[in-house]
Amino acid sequence: MRYFEYFEPKSVGEACQFLNEHEEAKILGGGVSLVVLLKNGLITPSHLVNIKTIPGLARIEWDDREGLTIGGLNHHRDILLSPLIQRHCPILAEAASKIATPPIRNLGTIGGNVAHAEPSADFPPALIALNASLMLTSPGRERKVPIEEFFTDYYENILGQGEILTRIDVPPLPPRSAGTYIKLDKITNSIAIVGVASVIGFDEKGICIYAGVGLGGVASTPLNVKGAKDILVGEKITETHIDKIAKEAQAMANPITNVHASAEYRKEMVYVLTRRALQGSLDKALGR
Ligand SMILES: Cc1cc2nc3c(=O)[nH]c(=O)nc-3n(C[C@H](O)[C@H](O)[C@H](O)COP(=O)(O)OP(=O)(O)OC[C@H]3O[C@@H](n4cnc5c(N)ncnc54)[C@H](O)[C@@H]3O)c2cc1C
The missing domain is CATH 3.30.465.10 (Uridine Diphospho-n-acetylenolpyruvylglucosamine Reductase; domain 3)
Structure with a gap:
């Protein structure tokens, strides 16, 4: 591990200033991932800036x-x-x-x-x-x-x-809303093969007024299934809507094959888990 200097700022301003002046400095949060990278020589920062010494950043x-x-x-x-x-x-x-x-x-x-x-x-x-x-x-x-x-x-x-x-x-959700996060992993709570989050909100007549779906593990970045809003908002949600969004999520997914799962499997599971996550949110929000 390369030698680095350690800095404990007392304010956000001081930390930002220091980071601005030291191009190779790295922010230290909990250190959980950063220390793994350091130990394996994958990063070699000149300084570590421990932001845990700044009051007010946890609230x-x-x-x-x-x-x-x-x-x-x-x-x-x-x-x-x-x-x-x-x-x-x-x-x-x-x-x-x-x-x-x-x-x-x-x-x-x-x-x-x-x-x-x-x-x-x-x-x-x-x-x-x-x-x-x-x-x-x-x-x-x-x-x-x-x-x-x-x-x-x-x-x-x-x-x-x-x-x-x-x-x-x-931002605040409508009063009648619910969310579901489903994580598919090989061993409980290990890295997600696929992660799907859905949030749905309704008005008092059961018409959808909020919808959001996010995906993890199936592309180079987490994904926003933007079609969920277009398909659901203003509607009484049916099986057809859920299927349409699950297909859209599957089409967006561009996963890789690695030791955890093949790209084909991840893509199949995006469809299955998006349906389950949406159904889960729907049932919770409508009290079923
Ligand atoms: C064994 C293991 C298992 C894990 N399993 C999971 C899991 O199942 N699910 C999951 O979601 N995560 C998992 N993680 C990741 C873990 O949950 C942490 O979220 C992650 O390590 C980063 O949080 P941290 O505060 O420790 O950040 P650090 O390790 O301190 O920093 C990580 C990176 O973020 C930067 N950074 C940190 N804080 C800030 C900030 N406020 N502003 C700007 N940049 C910042 C750092 O400079 C660094 O580049 C796992 C990690 C390990 C080591």
């Missing part, structure tokens, strides 16, 4: 108009146990419950999980289905981007020099 808050705010430094365990998340966005707790083991959930952060841009990670499909946005903070500037625009390729994202993922915003 879970709810506002009736703005929705849910989750700090970039909240651990997976925080998401799993938060009463606010269980009440307003339980699909995020469901996704957190399927991540690895308790030690990883205690250390890993949601900001690190998203920023690492692993295509099979569990939070991104759920955040896509929830129409979440990310707050990216750099010296003197903040930009809010829809989560689906954040990922660019395997382990690549749009974070620029000096930028930190400081916050995740999830």
Whole structure:
């Protein structure tokens, strides 16, 4: 492992400034993935910037108009146990419950999980289905981007020099809504072969007024099945709608074959699991 220097900033501004001035510096969140990369010599940063020393980067808050705010430094365990998340966005707790083991959930952060841009990670499909946005903070500037625009390729994202993922915003859902996250893995809570998240919301007449579907593990980035909104919103959902979205999800998927599963199998499972996830959300939202 190459020698590196270690920095503990006291504020977001100080961290951004430092990162801006040191091109080869890396942000240290929970360190769960970063340390693996370091130990294997896959990255050789000049500095590690430990953002855990910055106050206020871990917070879970709810506002009736703005929705849910989750700090970039909240651990997976925080998401799993938060009463606010269980009440307003339980699909995020469901996704957190399927991540690895308790030690990883205690250390890993949601900001690190998203920023690492692993295509099979569990939070991104759920955040896509929830129409979440990310707050990216750099010296003197903040930009809010829809989560689906954040990922660019395997382990690549749009974070620029000096930028930190400081916050995740999830807009409020309609009162009658529900979500489901289904993870297909070989051993329970190991890396997803396919992950499908769906969120559906209804008005009091049972007409769909919100729909989101996110996929993980089936392309170089997590995917947003945008057709779900066009197909479902304004409709009383039927089997035909669900089938149409599952076919669209399958057509979008462009998986690779690796030791975990073949591309063909993943593609088949996208269809099966999208149907199950949508049916699950439908049943929960309509109290069936
Ligand atoms: C054995 C093992 C099993 C795992 N299983 C799963 C699983 O089943 N499902 C799953 O979803 N994940 C899994 N993970 C990943 C894990 O859950 C963490 O989400 C992930 O490691 C990153 O979180 P972290 O806070 O530890 O980030 P770090 O390891 O500290 O950082 C990861 C990357 O993100 C950058 N980064 C971190 N925080 C920020 C930030 N706030 N702003 C900008 N950049 C940032 C770092 O510079 C680095 O490039 C697993 C990891 C391991 C090692």
